[in-house]
Every structure is written in structure tokens, then in C-alpha cells.
Amino acid sequence: MADQDADRLTGTTAVITGASRGIGLAIARRLHANGTFIAMVARSEATLRAEADSLGPRAVPVACDLTSAAAVSDAIGAITSAFGGAPDILVNNAGAFSLVAVDALEPTDFAAALDVNLVGPLRLIHAFLPAMKARRTGHVVTIGSIADRAIFPGNASYGSSKYGARALHEVLRLETRSSGVRATLVSPGQVDTPLWDAIDPDNRDGFTPRSQMLQPEAVADAVLYAVTQPADVNIDELRLSRS
16 A cells, blocks of 8 residues: 555544454554554453553543443444544444354344344444534445355354345445445455354364454455545445455
């Protein structure tokens, strides 16, 4: 990336959800390294604060459970106060992932996954999009998945939520066209993050070994590419796979 492209982020603001680990943390680090003032959102307050402290004063930890409307409202207030308004960039990354067969999937667990992976992003878009449209600038990045296009056994809740997130992105892209607000979907294949710890794909038939997965930094680089394009260029969608 040319220096002048990276310089486009100097002095900008960004909100990244799920920023205490994995893909979200990699994105936070990459944007921060390129001059962005970041709000790092996650549930794990202690880990989040430690990671934000390691980055320095341009990183603000915002502990928030995205399934709670009240907690999200408080987080929006804290972010708006820290930035003096809506962020320039919103990265909806936080997600819940589990593998359960449909006939064993509790409806309450299904609803909880949708709440994190789909309703949570909508809450933040709903809060920040009006100000972005009013000032005619802003960028909403949705972190999707191979599961937003491909079906896998045991993936009813995650797949449903990611298909929904892709649909939400596509509607948002249509509704913001020519508004000055940009929308990008970044859909990676399997990424080696702590989400796989409980599943142990290295020792399960039919799963990609973690050594053959993408690294979180690859997704962060894709986000950086999208948000550093000239203002009149929108990257509609990026799909990443291991070469």
C-alpha cells in the first residue's frame, strides 16, 4: 500500500467490535498503526483494557455486551463522547460461533447467536448511520465468513446469522449508494482464532487444520485496503481464502 493511501486514516476514528482477540484485535492494531483513533468494543473488560493499554492513548476500551440494548446504548454514549460524534469507520466483527445439529439446537441458543451476530451490528448501524449520512462520509465494514455463502453441518445458528449479515450489508450498500457513506463486506475462509479452541479442528475429521487457516492479520489487511480507498471508490465485497 502506498504511503499516501495509509495517510488517509491519520486523524480518523473507528469502532471495532470483538476487539479483544482474534480478527477484531488484528483490525484494531492495524488501523491504530495507521493513525486511527479507535474504540475497542468487547465483553471481556480486563483483556480489552490490557490490549487497549498496550496500544496507547489513541485506543479506548469500551466494555459492552452487544446482546444488551442498554449496554449498547451506554457504549454508544461513551464512543460519541470520546470521538465528539459518530465514528468515521464502524467495523462489525464480534460474533458467536458453535457447532450444533439442528435437532439439538435450542431455540434460545439460536436466538442468542442471532442477537450477537446480526442484531448487535444493526444496533450500531442504527446509532451511527444517520450522522454519517448527514455529514456525507463514513464507512461500515461487516466481517462476514465463508459461512455467509456456504452451508456446513452443525452451522445452523452461525450460518443463518452470517447469511443475514450479508443480506444486511447488501441492503445497506444499496441504501447508501451516492450518500457519501461506504459499505464493505469482508468474507474470509477459516481464520485461526480462539473461536476454534473449543472445537479442536486439528483432531476432527472433515475440518481444516489450524495451520492451514488464514491468519487474522490477513483479514486486517483486507479491511485496511477497503477503508483507505479514495472517497469515490467503494469496495463492495472482498472474499479471502488460503492460497
